[in-house]
Amino acid sequence: MRPNSPMTMVLPEQQVRDRVHQLVPELWSTLGDLVRHRSIATTPAPPLADTAEVVAELFRAAGLRTAKVETITHGGKTSAPMVVADEVAHTAVATVLLYAHYDVQPADASKWTTKPFEPTEKMDENHDMRLYGRGAADDKSGVMMHLGAIKALLGDRGQLPLNIKLVIEGEEEAGSSVLESYLAEHPDDPRFHADLVIVADAGNVERGAPTLTETLRGIVAAEVTVETLAGKAHSGMFGGPVPDAFMALVQILATLQDRKTGDVAIAGLTQFDHAWPTVTEATYRRDAGVLPTTSLIGSGTIAKLLYGKPSVNVVGLSGLPLVSGSTNVLCPKAKARVSLRLAPNQDAGEAYAALEAHIMGAAPWGLKPVVKRIASGSGFVSVPGEHSDDIERALLEAYHATSVARAGQGGSIPLVNALQAANPESDIVLWGCEEPTTHAHGADESVSQSELEHMTLAEALLLRSVMSPIPIQPS
Ligand SMILES: [Zn+2]
Structure with a gap:
């Protein structure tokens, strides 16, 4: 210039x-x-x-x-x-x-x-x-x-x-x-x-x-680790009295959603209302590739479930061999990565605390899982x-x-x-x-x-x- x-x-x-x-x-x-x-x-x-x-x-x-x-x-x-x-x-x-x-x-x-x-x-x-x-x-x-x-x-x-x-x-x-x-x-x-x-x-x-x-x-992600044995043990010789780490982990993960409705079952999370455009079931099914035999879950409209409410899923798992390489052993240590989507108005720090408290409270048989924060964003x-x-x-x-x-x-x-x-x-x-x-x-x-x-x-x-x-x- x-x-x-x-x-x-x-x-x-x-x-x-x-x-x-x-x-x-x-x-x-x-x-x-x-x-x-x-x-x-x-x-x-x-x-x-x-x-x-x-x-x-x-x-x-x-x-x-x-x-x-x-x-x-x-x-x-x-x-x-x-x-x-x-x-x-x-x-x-x-x-x-x-x-x-x-x-x-x-x-x-x-x-x-x-x-x-x-x-x-x-x-x-x-x-x-x-x-x-x-x-x-x-x-x-x-x-x-x-x-x-x-x-x-x-x-x-x-x-x-x-x-x-x-x-x-x-x-x-x-x-x-x-x-x-x-x-x-x-x-x-x-x-x-x-x-x-x-x-x-x-x-x-x-x-x-x-x-x-x-x-x-928003989103938070956590890794949950359950450890019950010093190493692999034969299920024929030792199976029964000791908790298998994977079976314990599965019990924890299963509590993250309500068994009847499929809603996120973690106490203390918020939801949010807004005038989003309507998402029809047909459009949602087509875009997501939902199988015809799968029923949708969760309470509320599809737009509310997608944009205004939390959702939870497991995105990674370790501790077990692939099915093709499996043998009769107890799993000593299992780990899952849990991903939790948050309502737009949810504070991510509070959501993580709620997730952690839920996991600790859901652990069966007196087990103390280790929970580690992986990601967090409001x-x-x-x-x-x-x-x-x-x-x-x-x-x-x-x-x-x-x-x-x-x-x-x-x-x-x-x-x-x-x-x-x-x-x-x-x-x-x-x-x-x-x-x-x-x-x-x-x-x-x-x-x-x-x-x-x-x-x-x-x-x-x-x-x-x-x-x-x-x-x-x-x-
Ligand atoms: Zn992008």
Whole structure:
């Protein structure tokens, strides 16, 4: 920018629309390039640093000159590389924080019809182009939304009348995030403060139906270990008087749900009511792949059960050999990982305490299981702030729609709760390209090109609406 020139005025809406449309081919091919990066969060030495550098360079080239790769160290752990930027235009203009993540879930190639890390285009039955590949939707599409919105607004101008902070992390899919635990303990860190926080890691209730995600469930996970013998013992010689560790563990696990209703039976957990869109039994059965012979469980509507109530399951088990290698021995030590989804308004610390107390109380025969906390993150309930009208209008205009759906998400993004705690007065927007047919986390993940264009446009229009309408002299 030329010295002392006022920052450029806000672009007309039609110009933003045209620019986003012109950018689509470029965003689409950049997204394909990012899919080739196997930035799997849970590999032992995740190949993340390269991807982070590529993402940082994309934003620098788009005009965010402060974009760089950084890590955060907290509690003796160092985060995965994250891409950050801090573009300060002026103290008198609004500050937005743009969040996405570039790490992805693993992909079992044998279940895919395309190669997970080979971007593949296919036209769907609605004549909408889709890009297949792991991370195409979750959440490299979110990275593209931020990039596209910035490029559309910035063009070749030096600076926008807007302060922009960027946080693109590399450990969202890792199960635990150093960034999240750091921010939860340091909500006063100004690097994460903004008037408006845009989390591009959610999606519309269906393709083309503009949606704001207003609630997220939280999560806690615990490992439960039961130990009863010094080592394996033959069941013919010793079986009977001593508890088998696995049998004891199963008794504990069975008490986590009500035997009749299937509701979570842990005392002290909350539930939450909200006007989520209705989820029909047919849709739920189809999307989840519920077998026709399986009856649904739990009290309340399907939406309430998915978004407003806790749910519990066992996600890992050790202590026993596979059936094919089994012999007649008693199990000396058994361990299970229990995963508990929480109502959006549930405090994760209180939920963990309730889970631990339940497990200890449920142990049979005087056994003392060892319970270890593995993960813990509170949910999220959005609170309308100063920009809530701008947010709704941006979505309506981007889709030429007449209404916006208010959705919940059964999954968890614990960082969102930490961002809310760090910015209690600010609007936290959760949206993105991850509509149900993207199969995020599943086989054949894909993203819709029209959805990417509309959501990038929505974000550009939102940023435009929070820009200062009057020329600002550089500070
Ligand atoms: Zn995600």
